[in-house]
Amino acid sequence: MTTEVVKKHMVVAQNASGRNMNVPIYRMKGARPGPTVYIQSSIHGAEVQGNVVIYHLIQRLKQMDICGEIILVPNCNPIGTNIKAGEYTLGRFDPVNGTNWNRGYFFDKEAVQQFAKTVTPEESVAAIKARFRAHLSAAIDKKLAEPWGLGLAQQLNLKLQQLAVNADYVLDLHNGPVSTRHVYIPEYAKQSATLFNIPHCIFIPNVFAGALDEATFCPWWTLQENVKQNLQRDIHFDVEAFTLEMGSQEVINFAEGDIDATSILSYLNAKNVLHECDITPKTMTRLGVYLKDYKTMFTDWGGMVEYIAKPGHPVLKGEPMAQILNIDDLDTDNGSRTLTAPCDLIPILHFPSASVLSGTQLYKVFTNYVEL
Structure with a gap:
């Protein structure tokens, strides 16, 4: 019909x-x-x-x-x-x-x-x-x-x-x-x-x-x-x-x-x-998390960002999430900084632009998640 x-x-x-x-x-x-x-x-x-x-x-x-x-x-x-x-x-x-x-x-x-x-x-x-x-x-x-x-x-x-x-x-x-x-x-x-x-x-x-x-x-x-x-x-x-x-x-x-x-x-x-x-x-496989464990990761540095961690793919504590380029320090060790995962997590989304200000919500991630 x-x-x-x-x-x-x-x-x-x-x-x-x-x-x-x-x-x-x-x-x-x-x-x-x-x-x-x-x-x-x-x-x-x-x-x-x-x-x-x-x-x-x-x-x-x-x-x-x-x-x-x-x-x-x-x-x-x-x-x-x-x-x-x-x-x-x-x-x-x-x-x-x-x-x-x-x-x-x-x-x-x-x-x-x-x-x-x-x-x-x-x-x-x-x-x-x-x-x-x-x-x-x-x-x-x-x-x-x-x-x-x-x-x-x-x-x-x-x-x-x-x-x-x-x-x-x-x-x-x-x-x-x-x-x-x-x-x-x-x-x-x-x-x-x-x-x-x-x-x-x-x-x-x-x-x-x-x-x-x-x-x-x-x-x-x-x-x-x-x-x-x-x-x-x-x-x-x-x-x-x-x-x-x-x-x-x-x-x-x-x-x-x-x-x-x-x-x-x-x-x-x-x-x-x-x-x-x-x-x-x-x-x-379905993974669940309570809202309190859906965390936002901010960046302390402004700059140009490569998003290394991809949405939906698990990241272990200490692994790189993003690499940030600082235009004013290209000639020093601070020209590139790496943002690492503070705990085991799953990125769900990230900021859409490669240009970020300090304090930008760079990622939202699952922590303390469980399989349903």
């Missing part, structure tokens, strides 16, 4: 000429009941690989039997994608006020705690979810109507969050600077780590730090914990959200995009989004 794709556009901003900037929204709804899935890409303008992943997903999902609905929003931040400086896309921060494009989502912990007090012992999980989704949607609408106005990044984030508010599963597709595949997973959903074909898993606390995945799961986790505390009722809402990092920014690779689409389909199939689908997670 084939599944129809319904495409609409949403205005997310206006440029200085007053012209609307739109993003396409692709909806695919199956004939069978099931979960709602929301997938977006490119909230950071230079992180473009998610767009080709969504392309592959749409092409493949058209030939599948979907249960429920899948909402896909590629290039969800056209402002960021179009902020260029020569060869580079400066799409991580709003250029007007410096706000990270991925930090303007909404979460009100106190309001969730108050809502939890309205849940009764006999109310069904389905009824609670319906009421709570209406509550979240109204809260986002109220925030969007802020009489003093909102910054561009927060306006954009809230409009996207409203699209995702009814989703059971939310996937936010990202890329690192120069990076290997990795995924951020809330600690309560650790069992889902093996459902993606992603080798490096970062387990993050069930708390809000501003990103879309946290804005999705934190309200449900907070509600679940408060209902348990208030009523001694152990309920599960089965809402999950993840940030998937699929390689390096400023790169489109169609073959790699199809691999990541398969990875996402294996997760969706495990969550009963696909009917009679035979896509399952690969047998592979």
Whole structure:
């Protein structure tokens, strides 16, 4: 069977000429009941690989039997994608006020705690979810109507969050600077780590730090914990959200995009989004680390850098990570310095440029990691 794709556009901003900037929204709804899935890409303008992943997903999902609905929003931040400086896309921060494009989502912990007090012992999980989704949607609408106005990044984030508010599963597709595949997973959903074909898993606390995945799961986790505390009722809402990092920014690779689409389909199939689908997670080595052990390595020296340690490849304590050239000391022993690993680690990503200032975040690495 084939599944129809319904495409609409949403205005997310206006440029200085007053012209609307739109993003396409692709909806695919199956004939069978099931979960709602929301997938977006490119909230950071230079992180473009998610767009080709969504392309592959749409092409493949058209030939599948979907249960429920899948909402896909590629290039969800056209402002960021179009902020260029020569060869580079400066799409991580709003250029007007410096706000990270991925930090303007909404979460009100106190309001969730108050809502939890309205849940009764006999109310069904389905009824609670319906009421709570209406509550979240109204809260986002109220925030969007802020009489003093909102910054561009927060306006954009809230409009996207409203699209995702009814989703059971939310996937936010990202890329690192120069990076290997990795995924951020809330600690309560650790069992889902093996459902993606992603080798490096970062387990993050069930708390809000501003990103879309946290804005999705934190309200449900907070509600679940408060209902348990208030009523001694152990309920599960089965809402999950993840940030998937699929390689390096400023790169489109169609073959790699199809691999990541398969990875996402294996997760969706495990969550009963696909009917009679035979896509399952690969047998592979998956390594996990808690966020506290996902370390940032800074350089004390400025200069020109050769990145010796490659993302995804283990490095032993004392082995070289990078060699840094100091232009002012080419005639001395300080003309070249080597940055070594302070412990056994796995580089996950590194800074994209060969020219660095002192204090630059040169690498992000796994330490104290375990096999899942």
